[in-house]
Amino acid sequence: MGRIGHLDLTSLRDQLQREVASLYSFVEAVSHACSPPPQAVSYSESSSKFFSQISLLAEHTKKHLVDFENHAEDNDEDFVESRTELWTLRTAWRELHQFIKPSADADTLNQPTAIIAALVNRLRELRGFESTDFTIFHTDSFDYAQVNPRATEDLVAQLARIVDAAPFPTDLGLIGIPNSQGSALFLNCLLAHEIGEYVYAKRDIEAILATNATAALERHIGEKFTGAPLILQSRMTNTVAQCAKEIFCDLFAVRLIGPCYSFAYIELFDLPNLLSKDGTLIVGENAKPPILMYRAYPSHPFRVKAQADLLKAEGWWDLIKDLDSRQCEVLRVMLELNTDAFIEAENRAGGESTPFVKALIDVLPEVKNQVGNVTNGIDPRLHEYSILWKPIAEYLSNGIVPSTLNVAGTDGTLREVHATPITLLNASYRFYLEGVEKLMSRIKDQDLSSAQSRATWMRRIENWTAKALEDVTLLRSSGHE
Amino acid sequence: MSSVTSADENRHRDSVHSVLSRHSIDERRRKPISDPKSLVITPLMLRTDPYDYDSIDLRLGSYFLIPQSPPAPFLDPTEENSSRHSHLKVHKPLGSYLVIPAHQTVLGATLEFIKLPHDVSGQILTKSSVARTFLLIETAPWVHPLYRGCLTLEIANVSNTPQVLYPGFQIGQLILIANDRPADETQPLSGAYVGPIEPESPVLKHPRDILREIGVDRYRSPHSPDWQSTGR
Numbered sequence: 001m002g003r004i005g006h007l008d009l010t011s012l013r014d015q016l017q018r019e020v021a022s023l024y025s026f027v028e029a030v031s032h033a034c035s036p037p038p039q040a041v042s043y044s045e046s047s048s049k050f051f052s053q054i055s056l057l058a059e060h061t062k063k064h065l066v067d068f069e070n071h072a073e074d075n076d077e078d079f080v081e082s083r084t085e086l087w088t089l090r091t092a093w094r095e096l097h098q099f100i101k102p103s104a105d106a107d108t109l110n111q112p113t114a115i116i117a118a119l120v121n122r123l124r125e126l127r128g129f130e131s132t133d134f135t136i137f138h139t140d141s142f143d144y145a146q147v148n149p150r151a152t153e154d155l156v157a158q159l160a161r162i163v164d165a166a167p168f169p170t171d172l173g174l175i176g177i178p179n180s181q182g183s184a185l186f187l188n189c190l191l192a193h194e195i196g197e198y199v200y201a202k203r204d205i206e207a208i209l210a211t212n213a214t215a216a217l218e219r220h221i222g223e224k225f226t227g228a229p230l231i232l233q234s235r236m237t238n239t240v241a242q243c244a245k246e247i248f249c250d251l252f253a254v255r256l257i258g259p260c261y262s263f264a265y266i267e268l269f270d271l272p273n274l275l276s277k278d279g280t281l282i283v284g285e286n287a288k289p290p291i292l293m294y295r296a297y298p299s300h301p302f303r304v305k306a307q308a309d310l311l312k313a314e315g316w317w318d319l320i321k322d323l324d325s326r327q328c329e330v331l332r333v334m335l336e337l338n339t340d341a342f343i344e345a346e347n348r349a350g351g352e353s354t355p356f357v358k359a360l361i362d363v364l365p366e367v368k369n370q371v372g373n374v375t376n377g378i379d380p381r382l383h384e385y386s387i388l389w390k391p392i393a394e395y396l397s398n399g400i401v402p403s404t405l406n407v408a409g410t411d412g413t414l415r416e417v418h419a420t421p422i423t424l425l426n427a428s429y430r431f432y433l434e435g436v437e438k439l440m441s442r443i444k445d446q447d448l449s450s451a452q453s454r455a456t457w458m459r460r461i462e463n464w465t466a467k468a469l470e471d472v473t474l475l476r477s478s479g480h481e
Numbered sequence: 482m483s484s485v486t487s488a489d490e491n492r493h494r495d496s497v498h499s500v501l502s503r504h505s506i507d508e509r510r511r512k513p514i515s516d517p518k519s520l521v522i523t524p525l526m527l528r529t530d531p532y533d534y535d536s537i538d539l540r541l542g543s544y545f546l547i548p549q550s551p552p553a554p555f556l557d558p559t560e561e562n563s564s565r566h567s568h569l570k571v572h573k574p575l576g577s578y579l580v581i582p583a584h585q586t587v588l589g590a591t592l593e594f595i596k597l598p599h600d601v602s603g604q605i606l607t608k609s610s611v612a613r614t615f616l617l618i619e620t621a622p623w624v625h626p627l628y629r630g631c632l633t634l635e636i637a638n639v640s641n642t643p644q645v646l647y648p649g650f651q652i653g654q655l656i657l658i659a660n661d662r663p664a665d666e667t668q669p670l671s672g673a674y675v676g677p678i679e680p681e682s683p684v685l686k687h688p689r690d691i692l693r694e695i696g697v698d699r700y701r702s703p704h705s706p707d708w709q710s711t712g713r
Contacts, residue, residue, distance in 0.1 A: 042574055107572075108572045109572040113574065395514060398596075400594070400596050400629055401523060441669075443675055466678075471594075474524055480524075
């Protein structure tokens with residue numbers, strides 16, 4: 001019997017077999033969550049597609065492991081190669097592990113199916129994304145997250161190649177939502193940003209913006225940038241490019257779904273706190289959040305400013321500026337704020353981040369240009385909104401789901417209209433922000449000073465909007481326009 | 482209170498408890514919602530002709546409440562969340578299905594959201610083709626004027642075999658009946674069930690409050706052998 005180091009061959013073979021078996025158990029355990037679900041739980045088609053793919057990969061991996069030749073008796077090179085294969089498989093499954101159970105938790109009762117369908121259908125209006133879909137998973141932290149499609153594709157493609165399985169569909173993205181937000185509606189408008197990240201990665205916009213960021217840094221830092229070690233240059237470029245990416249995704253979201261994205265953004269980050277009692281912007285040390293850039297992201301005020309500027313350029317601002325809400329006031333003060341204020345604030349704080357903010361401001365035109373390119377031809381639905389937001393508000397204030405509207409035409413005759421999801425979202429969010437008092441005044445024994453009562457009816461408005469989104473999707477797919 | 486003119490009265494007297502025809506239903510559906518006589522039924526799949534001569538078909542929605550044993554040994558009206566704990570909420574998207582075991586009842590809701598006019602009541606009946614499979618929409622079939630919401634359906638499988646329910650299938654038919662006097666649409670709506678879009682657990686009134694209203698001084702809670710005051 002031969003010996004390898006201090007092991008004999010039989011022992012080495014056995015130990016490798018144990019390692020293979022360990023990996024087999026690991027894959028079995030990881031893929032277990034994809035087993036056919038109990039009857040009480042339903043999944044969206046995209047989730048089912050994801051689970052099928054994982055199950056298929058698991059089956060192929062297990063079959064591959066059953067047939068695995070451990071090369072214990074072969075030369076060192078073959079041995080190392082085969083052992084590396086096991087390492088690669090385990091790494092891939094460890095990566096997949098983080099998405100499987102969180103995806104299984106996001107059944108249709110625990111994900112905002114109505115708005116996801118609306119957003120996906122909207123994305124499909126863009127050239128090159130006609131068949132895109134997303135599997136939703138839950139995140140434990142309060143973060144919306146998009147998994148870089150290129151990274152997962154590469155990883156899964158490598159796994160699939162080894163175990164001889166079909167690779168993942170390239171048009172299936174993965175998006176995480178905070179596990180508490182599965183049944184919310186309006187806050188989930190933020191998913192449009194994550195869809196923007198998917199588009200950003202798919203269209204490889206990073207390469208373009210990084211070039212612009214490098215040029216901008218050269219302008220603002222000069223020799224300190226060009227003379228710095230390459231790794232430092234790359235880090236600085238990445239900082240600006242990362243900030244530009246966030247702005248790209250915000251502006252993409254605004255182009256995709258309109259001001260409801262900004263309302264959700266302002267709500268999530270509690271930005272009405274930027275306003276004093278009289279509605280003016282709180283600046284300086286008392287500002288919470290301050291307008292200073294964060295370590296790797298542009299500040300919330302900077303991002304809202306970029307959104308407000310786009311809303312104005314698109315024509316949305318004229319349609320929403322009279323909205324009776326501090327959400328809208330935040331947009332107004334940001335519109336009035338000069339971009340130089342961000343640079344001045346950085347200078348006052350020591351000036352360390354000033355060149356980055358200046359570079360980011362320089363890159364903004366290219367960001368807008370790229371947003372325009374990928375969303376080229378999309379109808380922002382401004383005209384429809386301008387006609388239908390009042391009827392939608394009237395339906396909601398009467399406690400009625402606004403999926404079929406009787407609207408007077410220019411000749412005074414009534415006709416039946418089904419608003420598009422984008423108009424429904426924007427008009428309903430508007431009513432959610434300014435109309436809950438009107439709704440509650442129609443209901444017996446409601447206490448406007450009670451947060452609990454208000455929350456109940458705000459929840460109802462979300463439910464009616466979600467129902468309307470589902471209804472209009474169904475009506476359109478059944479041929480009712 | 483809204484005033485009712487004598488012309489209105491005559492018109493209502495003429496139509497006392499008349500069942501609305503397809504024509505009248507359609508006519509009311511086309512009124513603006515500011516008109517108290519307006520009727521809303523949405524989404525209405527007009528391509529499949531949901532009307533009968535004197536009724537309109539309603540479809541099954543996607544949400545269900547399935548009875549389950551609550552954490553407490555019984556449904557307790559003195560416990561605020563008791564009724565909520567007695568059901569398991571389930572969502573079945575269009576295209577998927579729910580199996581109801583034999584002799585079990587589940588709560589479902591109509592796919593259609595409805596707002597009734599101020600002068601019309603409604604009654605929902607099981608569609609005969611459904612009833613012949615021994616599935617019944619049980620009890621509480623009456624809908625009051627000015628009601629708005631998806632209609633909650635108590636769906637009972639009274640057969641000896643499990644049955645499959647597909648959301649989106651026609652399950653009931655709504656009969657609309659004109660009343661002799663319209664309800665006052667200017668009065669605030671009762672809040673408990675305004676605008677549900679899915680079946681909801683009942684809002685149980687505390688027995689103490691109900692008994693106090695009818696002059697009972699003392700009551701017993703299931704949790705305590707002692708008699709307690711109703712606060713009368």
